[in-house]
Amino acid sequence: MxxxxxxxxxxxxxxxxxxxxxxxxxxxxxxxxxxxxxxxxxxxxxxxxxxxxxxxxxxxxxxxxxxxxxxxxxxxxxxxxxxxxxxxxxxxxxxxxxxQSAEENAWYDHQLVGLRVKRDGVDVGTVSRVDHFPSQDLLIVATDNGDVMVPFVAAIVPLVDIDAGTVTVTPPYGLFEETPDDGHENGAKPASDPTE
CATH class of the missing domain: 2.40.30.60 (RimM)
Known part of the structure; x- marks a missing residue:
């Protein structure tokens, strides 16, 4: 939060x-x-x-x-x-x-902005701002491919380490990468292809 x-x-x-x-x-x-x-x-x-x-x-x-x-x-x-x-x-x-110490998992926006965002141990971007909505907060992560909106919930952001300057994310597939439209990228044929 x-x-x-x-x-x-x-x-x-x-x-x-x-x-x-x-x-x-x-x-x-x-x-x-x-x-x-x-x-x-x-x-x-x-x-x-x-x-x-x-x-x-x-x-x-x-x-x-x-x-x-x-x-x-x-x-x-x-x-x-x-x-x-x-x-x-x-x-x-x-x-x-x-x-503040009595409230778990509470950070000020200025503590979060600028933190490196890590996924599977690899840097994927930096927190550029925090957007607040009634249902939840969003971390806006600046990446090489543009901004990514990450729901600030424990299931997707399990760890915030202010001392290390990092946020660890476990996003669902497609949040940080483009998903293929046809389900068989890299030239692979669909399973129903009769030539297989």
Whole structure:
């Protein structure tokens, strides 16, 4: 998980996915391994919303976090009904990162940009930037053949070694190379060729 801004000590901890009920509650998608520490009554969050949102440039304070069927639902001060809650749908929550060491697998963008990207022990490019989206972050890797967008998830980016200056990737076939259109490159004949 990447943190968005090298000039602020904030951590992206959640996304408000949809209104829940009639009393201003919102379903919460967690981006933190420690919700019990991050989401306590009185915790304040900066909001990442479009410029057109009435919440642009605002922060919000949690009044209560409840769990329904194993899913977190948040209540916030000043959000009294479903209409108000719906104005917050898709907002991303950021919190002051007073203890970064307690959050595993969290890096600031400036720590990632410039790292060498290694695949099977071979350098394949360099991280040029990090793009943040509600569903996941993307590492943009500059290669000899142009930029490659790499989903910043453990299955594809299993290791970030800041000290070594490297990111190890295990991408699916086709992410860093062009795949043949006909399935039999290098002059090979298809299996159904009657001359074989």
């Amino acid at each position: 990447a943190q968005q801004d090298p000039h602020r000590t904030s951590l992206r901890v959640g996304r408000l996915s949809k209104a829940h009920g009639l009393k201003g509650a919102l379903k919460l998608e967690l981006f933190t391994d420690d919700p019990d520490r991050r989401f306590v009554p009185g915790a304040a969050f900066s909001l990442q919303v479009p410029p057109s949102s009435p919440w642009h440039g605002s922060s919000i304070v949690l009044s209560e976090l409840r769990w329904y069927n194993g899913s977190p639902v948040a209540f916030f001060e000043g959000v009294a009904d479903r209409t108000a809650a719906e104005t917050l749908v898709k907002a991303i929550l950021w919190t002051d990162d007073t203890d």
